[in-house]
Amino acid sequence: MMRGVRSLIPALAILCAALALPQAAARAQGKEPVTIGSVEILTGPNNKYGVAIKNGFDLALEEVNKAGGVLNGRPLEIVYEDSAGAKEQAINAVRQLIGAKKVPLILGPTLSNEMFAAGPVANGRKIPIIGTSNTANGITAIGPYVFRTSLPEADVVPVTLKAAMDKLGVKRVAVMYGNDDAFTKSAYDVMKAALAKLGIEVLATETFGSKDTDFSPQLTKIEGLHPDAIVVSALVEAGSGILLAKKALGIPASVRVIGGNGLNSPKVGEIAGDAADGTLVGSPWFIGKADPVNQAFIAAYRAKYGSDPDQFAAQAYDTLKLAAKAITAAGAPDPEKIRDALTKTSHDGVMGKLSFNAERSPADTSGVAVLEMKGGKYRIFK
Amino acid sequence: MFAQHLANGAVAGSAYALFALGFTLMFGVLGVINLTYGFYFSAGAFLALYLTAAGAPVWLALPVASVLIGLTAVGLDAALLTRLRRAKAPELASLMVTLGATLFLYSAATAIFGTDIRRFPPAVFAGGAFEIAGVRLTLSQFLIMGTAALSVAVLLFVMRGTRIGLAIRALAENSDAAQLMGADAGAVTRLVSFISGALGALAGILIGLKDNAIQPYMGEAMMLKGFAVIILGGLGDIRGALLAGLAVGFLESMTAGGLFESVSGGYVSSSWKDAVGFVLLVLTLWIRPSGLFGRASVRRA
Numbered sequence: 001m002m003r004g005v006r007s008l009i010p011a012l013a014i015l016c017a018a019l020a021l022p023q024a025a026a027r028a029q030g031k032e033p034v035t036i037g038s039v040e041i042l043t044g045p046n047n048k049y050g051v052a053i054k055n056g057f058d059l060a061l062e063e064v065n066k067a068g069g070v071l072n073g074r075p076l077e078i079v080y081e082d083s084a085g086a087k088e089q090a091i092n093a094v095r096q097l098i099g100a101k102k103v104p105l106i107l108g109p110t111l112s113n114e115m116f117a118a119g120p121v122a123n124g125r126k127i128p129i130i131g132t133s134n135t136a137n138g139i140t141a142i143g144p145y146v147f148r149t150s151l152p153e154a155d156v157v158p159v160t161l162k163a164a165m166d167k168l169g170v171k172r173v174a175v176m177y178g179n180d181d182a183f184t185k186s187a188y189d190v191m192k193a194a195l196a197k198l199g200i201e202v203l204a205t206e207t208f209g210s211k212d213t214d215f216s217p218q219l220t221k222i223e224g225l226h227p228d229a230i231v232v233s234a235l236v237e238a239g240s241g242i243l244l245a246k247k248a249l250g251i252p253a254s255v256r257v258i259g260g261n262g263l264n265s266p267k268v269g270e271i272a273g274d275a276a277d278g279t280l281v282g283s284p285w286f287i288g289k290a291d292p293v294n295q296a297f298i299a300a301y302r303a304k305y306g307s308d309p310d311q312f313a314a315q316a317y318d319t320l321k322l323a324a325k326a327i328t329a330a331g332a333p334d335p336e337k338i339r340d341a342l343t344k345t346s347h348d349g350v351m352g353k354l355s356f357n358a359e360r361s362p363a364d365t366s367g368v369a370v371l372e373m374k375g376g377k378y379r380i381f382k
Numbered sequence: 383m384f385a386q387h388l389a390n391g392a393v394a395g396s397a398y399a400l401f402a403l404g405f406t407l408m409f410g411v412l413g414v415i416n417l418t419y420g421f422y423f424s425a426g427a428f429l430a431l432y433l434t435a436a437g438a439p440v441w442l443a444l445p446v447a448s449v450l451i452g453l454t455a456v457g458l459d460a461a462l463l464t465r466l467r468r469a470k471a472p473e474l475a476s477l478m479v480t481l482g483a484t485l486f487l488y489s490a491a492t493a494i495f496g497t498d499i500r501r502f503p504p505a506v507f508a509g510g511a512f513e514i515a516g517v518r519l520t521l522s523q524f525l526i527m528g529t530a531a532l533s534v535a536v537l538l539f540v541m542r543g544t545r546i547g548l549a550i551r552a553l554a555e556n557s558d559a560a561q562l563m564g565a566d567a568g569a570v571t572r573l574v575s576f577i578s579g580a581l582g583a584l585a586g587i588l589i590g591l592k593d594n595a596i597q598p599y600m601g602e603a604m605m606l607k608g609f610a611v612i613i614l615g616g617l618g619d620i621r622g623a624l625l626a627g628l629a630v631g632f633l634e635s636m637t638a639g640g641l642f643e644s645v646s647g648g649y650v651s652s653s654w655k656d657a658v659g660f661v662l663l664v665l666t667l668w669i670r671p672s673g674l675f676g677r678a679s680v681r682r683a
Contacts, residue, residue, distance in 0.1 A: 179653055204640065206652040211603050213593035214397075216390045217638035218652050224383040237499045237595065244594055248511055249386075250518045271501055271595070 034070055034333045035077045036323070037097030039090055039108040039118065042082040049312050050110045053132060054080060055305055056316030057107065063300070064324045071328055078320075083109050087117035094118040098125050104335045105130070105323060107316075112136035119146045128339040132319045133312050135261070137186065140360040145339055147360040149319045151284040153187050153261050155365045158194040160282035161231070163370040163381060164258050165198060170229045172201045173258070174222040176215075176242060177233035179207040187233040187260040195231065203227050210238055215245040223249060229256045232263065239263045240271035247275035256280055269376035279373040280381060285314040285351045286369035288380050294350045318349030385517045387639045388632075393523045395631020396530035397589050401604050402611040402623040403533055404581030410618015411554040411574045414473065417480040418458055419582050420601030420608070421487045426451045426583025427590035427600065428495065434502055444587055448580040455579020456572050458483065467571075491598035501594045522592040529588060533581060534624045541620065550574060554618060610663045616673030626674060630659040 038057060041050030057078055069075040079101050081093035090109045097103045098121075106129040109118055115134045122129035123143030131139060131148040140146050164170040173195065177188035195202055203225040206218040219242070222230060230251075232242055243257060257263075257279045264281040287298060287308060297317060301309040309317075326345040330337035346355035352367015372381035405419050426447050433443035462483055466476050511520045541547040552560035553570050561567050582601075589604075590596045611630055615622025636642060637658045642650040666674060 206638070206640070208638075208652070209656065211599075213589070213595050213600070213603075214394055216393070217387065217635040217655075218640075220383060220386045220390055221640045221652075223386075237597075240499070241593060241595055248518075248520045248523075250511060250513065271499060273501075 031069075031074045033075045033077045034327060035079055035101065035103055036105040036107065036327075037079050037081065037094075037101055037103035039081045039083050039093040039097070039106065039110075039114075041085045041110045042080065044084040046085045046110070049133060050083075050085075052310050052312040053108070053110060053316040055301070056132075056309065056313035057320045059297075059301055059304055059313075060317045060320035060324075062304075064321065070324050071331070071333070076324055076327070078107070079103065083114055083118075085111065085114070087114055090114040090118040091121055094121045094129070098122065098127050103127070104333045105327070105338050107132060107319060107323065112139060115139055115146070115148075116142070119143070122146070126339075127335045128342060130319055130323065130342070132315045144360075145335075147342060147356060149322065149354060149362060150315055151362050151365065151368065154190045154193075155362070156282040156284060156368055157187070157190050157260055158197065159365055159368040160258060160280055160370050161191075161194050161198055161200065163282075164229060164256065164280055165200060167381070168229070168256065170200065170256075170258075172203055172227050173229045173231050174203050174225060174227040175205045175231045175233075176218060176222070177205075177207060178210045178235065178238055181210045181235065184210065184233045184235060184238075184260075184262060187262060191231055191233055191260065208234075208238060208242075210235060212238060213241055215242045216249060219245050219249050219251065223251050227255060229258050231258045233260045235262045236265050236267045236271070240268050240276070243268070243272040243275045243279065253278050264371070264378075266377065269373055269378070273376060276373045276376065281371050281378070283311065283369050283371055283378075284367065285311045286371060286378075286380065289350075289369055293348065297350045314350050318347060318351050318354050321349055322347040322354055384641075385515065387636060387641060389517045389519055389523075390639065391632035391635035392628070393519070393526060393592070393631070394635050395628035396527040397585065397592070397627075398607055398611050398631050399624045399627025400526065400530040400533060400588065401582065401585040401608050402615065402627050403530075403537065403620065404578035404585070405608045406612040406615065406618055406620065406623045407537070407574055407581070408578040409612060411550055412459075412463075412571060413554075413557075414463060414476045414480070416459070416463075416578075417477070417484045417605070418455075418462070418487065419578065420605035421484055421491075422451050422455055422579045422582035423586035423589075423601035423604055424488075424491065424596075424598050425454065425601075426586035427596045428491070428598070429583070430587040430590070431500055431502060431596055440502075440591070444584070447587060448583045451583035452576040452578075452580030455582070456575045459571065459575040488598055488602065495598055497597055497599070500596045502591060502596075520592070522588065526588045526592060529584065530624070530627075533584075534620060537577075537620050546570075546573065607659060610659050613673055614663050614666050616675035619673070619675040622673060622675035629662065633658045633662060 040053050041047050061076060061078060065075050081097060083090035083093055094106060097106055106122055106127060109115055110133055112134040115131045119129055119142040123145040126145055128145045133150050134148050135150050135152045139148050178184035204222060208215060232239055239259060239262060259279060259281045264283050269276050298309060322345055325347055326338055326341040329345055330341040343356055353364045355363045357363035370381040371378040408416050408419060429447040429450060430443045433447060434440055462479050463476055511518050549565040549570050552565055553567060611626045612623055615626030634655050637650060638652045638655040640652060
């Protein structure tokens, strides 16, 4: 039995090679491929992010090559390295890509923490590196070769608040934030700055602990101040608890909860049920955006992978399209030229208009979708 | 608004008191700081969650889960502490054994259930609220206050008015003498473990219903407050647990609700919520080292 299986292996190999032939033939139109590198979490507990990103890259890559590749007909290729979510492995992966594969451009890594570790390596070797999913403050401050295409919270929150002000007439708010968590605290700083800039009056600022489950005292005080809305910086658990307590206290549904990225999760609707209705959050991308570019992307993604894309896949998809344009504009697969081209390239993608500002972060926030919770699900806020 | 703040304090205080009752009993009578107590709180909530998910009404799930966790507590107490009691091991040894067991139980629960927050199915408990004179309270909040009051009344009656209560108090006072007088130490230990475990589970279920947020480590956050409450009230003192629980609940709610902000010139804001209970604890211990109701070097039940 074993012998039988073994003897099959060469046959299988030939079969695979035969199947791969048409692709190879298409590629080998006399031109040498341009190979870039990517470091993502492809294994381990957080691999769903990395796999979504890889799916987004691969889909965009397929479309780019079908449309003639880069640099007048040279096919584009991506070499993937797995970081498994570990900083050390991300550093090694970047070294490997630069040293052994000689790539002129790197996409990734997945987490902000990984970028803080691996970004300086690429920057030191003067190889441009583009994070598609890093939202922490200070990512691009690593150096002039570090870019990101993901919108940081500081760019998303003002859009949400502006929409609430324009469409609901929100003028006076109360703020609640978790004061023992770096993520919710930094989102609060962003909210505070955005509220001041928009001229929205803050009636009270209340804090809570990320493990708290009783929020009625703070909300009782807030209820007495009669705000137009409550701005909340919390993770899913505490945020859902606030929504439940708000309903239990009888604060009217017309007093909306406006959240940061922490509340941008379908879990809020699952935990808080109808108490979550009316919650507003901003999102760099949303599956329900009706524009044709987005709808074509969703259809192609479903056809290729049999599932719905998420924000990570969308960001990756746009990033690869932009990178392909920049390589062509650079005129040669040369890191220095690609870096300069990136700063000047723009692309109309599924997240809206994508280009870089002077800090090499996304320059445009017009693609941000403001979402409203209804019946336990987020949908576009109208 | 002030009335609502008082009501919030009463609810939070009753929750602390309910949790502290079983803890103070276990601590005061059995003379062991049993850290597995917080786990019964989590386990009760989880068991009730699964019972209701399987279709049991909450009125059935509540007592069934409490009794089952009470029995679990008897089993765990016997398994962990029998040897140590027989050897008359120092308190620190028992404390460390229960600490190890607690860490094991929490890790196991996390491995099985994950750390995601779960909630009761919406149909289980109608989220109706009552409004009386501008004060709004939900059914689960009433239930917590009622259960806390009832538990205190029943426990006080059992302790003061029955032979079993006499045996429990005698054992708490002096274990050797009580046994010489014919009290069955093993039976009393099992009974106290059962009552404590069941009360811990009851508190977990009710607070789980109120906040609708159930996760394995919920008991751990409660333990620290529970410690403050039982020490404040005096170890093993049932009235003390109730009053200290209410005091901590009121103080926290008022701090978090910003009632001390104007008094303190805006300094004592909601960020200070978790500090006030412990400030009260330290102040009380300076003035009365044995707690509000405790008597120096005498254990009471």
